[in-house]
Structure formats: structure tokens, C-alpha cells
Amino acid sequence: MKVRTITLVLAMFVVCVSLHAQQDPLMGTWKLNLSKSKYNPGPPPRSRILKFEPSPNDGLIMTNDGITANGEKTHTVESFAQDGKDHPETEIQGVDARVSRRIDAYTTETINKKGGQTVQVLRRIVSKDGKTLTITVKGKTATGATLDDVRVLDKQ
Incomplete structure (x- = not known):
């Protein structure tokens, strides 16, 4: 009886996660469209x-695979609690905390902070047709340079 109950609970969890992923237009794989993107400061990856x-x-969970402007391969996996609360951040230079939240069905926002002050604001907006993801990044880099990116990605 216990095995049957555990199996049923696990099956319900898998179904709920699958339904959530299907309903959230951000979920899935996205490829950077360099011709539509703007990196300031550059160069782009x-x-x-x-x-x-x-x-x-x-x-x-966001998995990020890329090739830098210098030809170096990169791979990172980040987890975001979209609860609107500060969480420690150790992987991004010049950032010690991160707060993420869902604004609406198509928009999420992440604020990167240093010493309690906002240093970067990232917005991820999925188009209504679900085919394009636009990520705007505004703020300062770890060296103090102005950061003003528009990253356009296509759904794969």
C-alpha cells in the first residue's frame, strides 16, 4: 500500500511539473540571434x-552554453527562486545578491545587487506568439562600465 501511494504521489508531481513547463512560455531552449541583438559594451559572444x-x-533553472567573443566555450547552470526575495550570489563578479520575480505570464525580472544596491536589472520578455525571447540588461559591469544590452533569442 505504501509503495502504491508513493508511486501515485511521484506521478502527480511529474504531471504537475510537466503542465507548468507547458504553460510557461519561457521554458525550453533559446538560441541567441546576433543580428537582432545589441551588446553595450561589446563585443558580443x-x-x-x-x-x-x-x-x-x-x-x-537556466543552463547557459556559449562561445565568447574570444572563442572560449562557456557553460553555467543557474537556479532562480522567483520569490521576490534576496538570495546570495557568488558566481557573478561584482554581485553578492540576486532577487528574481515573475511579473506576468510572459515576463520575469532579476535584480543583481552589491552591498544592498542595485547594480543590474535583467528583464526576460517572451513574445505573445512564444517564438522570441528578449532579454534587456541595464546597469553597471563589475568594472563600473555602463551596461545596456538587448539580447534577442529565437525559440528552438
């Missing part, structure tokens, strides 16, 4: 592929 997946508690 040679390529970038982002994959978004749901994580527990309405969070998300």
Missing part, C-alpha cells in the same frame, strides 16, 4: 544557447 526548466517552488 559568438554564440549562446539558453535552456530554461522549472525548479521547485515556482523557480527556474
Whole structure:
């Protein structure tokens, strides 16, 4: 009886996560469209592929694979709790906390902070047809340079 109950609960969890992923237009794989993107300061990466997946508690996991302007391969996996609360950040230079939240069905926002002050604001907006993801990044780099990116990605 216990095995049957556990199996049923696990099956319900898998179905719920799958339904959430299907309903959230951000979920899936996205490829950077360099011709439509703007990197300030540059140079832009040679390529970038982002994959978004749901994580527990309405969070998300982002896998980022790319090639830098210098030809170096990059791979990172980040987890975001979209609860609107500050969480420690150790992977981004010049950032010690991150707060993420969902604004609406098509928009999420992440604020990167240093010493309690906002240093970068990232907005991810999925088009209504679900085919384009636009990420705007505004703020300062770790060296203090102005950051004003518009990154356009196509759904794969």
C-alpha cells in the first residue's frame, strides 16, 4: 500500500511539473540571434544557447552554453527562486545578491545587487506568439562600465 501511494504521489508531481513547463512560455531552449541583438559594451559572444526548466517552488533553472567573443566555450547552470526575495550570489563578479520575480505570464525580472544596491536589472520578455525571447540588461559591469544590452533569442 505504501509503495502504491508513493508511486501515485511521484506521478502527480511529474504531471504537475510537466503542465507548468507547458504553460510557461519561457521554458525550453533559446538560441541567441546576433543580428537582432545589441551588446553595450561589446563585443558580443559568438554564440549562446539558453535552456530554461522549472525548479521547485515556482523557480527556474537556466543552463547557459556559449562561445565568447574570444572563442572560449562557456557553460553555467543557474537556479532562480522567483520569490521576490534576496538570495546570495557568488558566481557573478561584482554581485553578492540576486532577487528574481515573475511579473506576468510572459515576463520575469532579476535584480543583481552589491552591498544592498542595485547594480543590474535583467528583464526576460517572451513574445505573445512564444517564438522570441528578449532579454534587456541595464546597469553597471563589475568594472563600473555602463551596461545596456538587448539580447534577442529565437525559440528552438
